[in-house]
Amino acid sequence: MSENTIKNPENLVYEKTSVMTDRVLHYCPGCGHGTAHRMLAEVIDELGIQGDTIGVAPVGCSVLAYYYFDVDMQEAAHGRAPAVATGIKRVLPEKYVFTYQGDGDLAAIGTAETIHACNRGENILVVFINNGIYGMTGGQMAPTTLEGMKSSTSPRGRDVKTMGNPLKITELLAQLPGTYFVTRQSVHTPANVRKTKKALKKALEYQKLDKGTCFVEVVANCPSGWKMTPVQSNKWMEENMFPYYPLGDIKVPEK
């Protein structure tokens, strides 16, 4: 079969969604951010809401998310995305609004903004990329860094006595009456990618119902920050992250 035959439209089985731009992702090889971006973009495409979606990018490795999502976007200060999204949603309630945030952004510096946006039940989607580390600034300890886990600011491993415990912020947020749908997923295998996509789709569909905040955590790897190959990092994630951050729905809408 020649290359041209392969490229015939009738042979097309998979295509890049037009909600992602053609820019080359700056993420490290094997990083979870790229896959998570793509799933969210595909969902926006499938729901036909590209022109009605406004995203908020964080400070963290995904600070440039607005280069990749072909939707109107705002760049928030570190941790403030839920407040920025609140401002957007309050003046444009008909639009679909999402934030995309890392663990440092969402669960350390932005804890207050996160909890209060969820507590008010802001009708937005929060996508939370939990890689247990500050990727962007070179691998420092995050609020979600596991006990004993090494980072550049916990070189002897996280000592919970002096450095605090890894924060299960997602479970905490699920307690709040303002959250409507809270789930924890991953994007390290095809099956998990599909589950994450389904969760993101549900979350955006729920936004039409105006029932409260939808929160999708994605436990992700950071091969660079963890100082592992992508394959090693996925294995390490399964063995260490998932027992502490178990995958699955945490709060689902009552039928």
Place this chain on the structure above:
Amino acid sequence: MKGNEALAEAAIRAGADAYFGYPITPQSEVIEYLMRENPVDRTGMQVLQAESEIAAINMVYGAAGCGKRVMTSSSSPGVSLKMEGISYIAGAELPCVLVNVVRAGPGLGTIQPSQSDYFQAVKGGGHGDYKMIVLAPATVQESVDYVKLGFELAFKYRNPVMILSDGIIGQMMEKVELFEQQPRSKEEPEWATVGKKEGRDSVIVTSLQLQSEEQEKVNLRLQSKYREVEKNEVMYETYNCEDAEYLFAAFGSCARITRKAMEMARKKGIKVGLIRPQTLYPFPVDAISELSERMKGILTVEMNAGQMVEDVRLAVNGKTPVEHFGRFGGVIPSPEEILEALEQKIIGG
């Protein structure tokens, strides 16, 4: 009407789309009035009590990024918390109106009136090379009018505008004439995130540049905007300057007390005038420079330890002596002590 309530009513009438705030004395009446008035029923304006000033200013950022008319208000400690957000707003070139009903500091200070946030308002406050347009009302009437003017300037220059009020003006009852209800704007500016339209690129609201050369371009663009503001928007009032040998310089509520001191001095035969900057940025540099050429000396009167005096000295550039008289910590100077300071520091000095 009470100063703070008049500000709130002015926001509704100026056609504001949203207000985000957090209570702090002496300006809590702004959000209390708005919550009572429930403007969503009158104009559709949204009002939200945020969990902090940090959240409030970032809500302002989000809504302003959608091209909406947004206001927030606070007092000194709260405004310090807003500084991060203000820097981002200035960097992303978003319009908004911010009110600081100043109280004395540093730290928690007192809830009494002060002008000690002049530097913070005029010289930047947050990080990076940026400027806010700063309006300094001396009356409740001016507070009201500056809300409307503030939105006009904010949108004209895509820049944050601060109304630098103080506890006196905020708490004072005065007669005001309110302007007519303005309609809320239906415009969707091309720089606003309102949802990507067919046939246009996506809109990105950001203050981030990866390359230093690109960041420098942003800085140069901001600077040329600020030069335009300096050329077009200076506002000030002068009193009794025609025959004056001495000059008072004062802003806001302090200018009203200084005016009394000026009248007392005139009765004693001292030829003194007063300049009252209404815009603190842009500062009336040319007016002060010209006046200084025929003055034997200038006294700035401020409710702080000497802040505006630095800008007056720069404008005067050594042409005549410039001294400062201030009471601070929430203490309001009396006309008598202002006159005495003029006699001792300038005339006798």
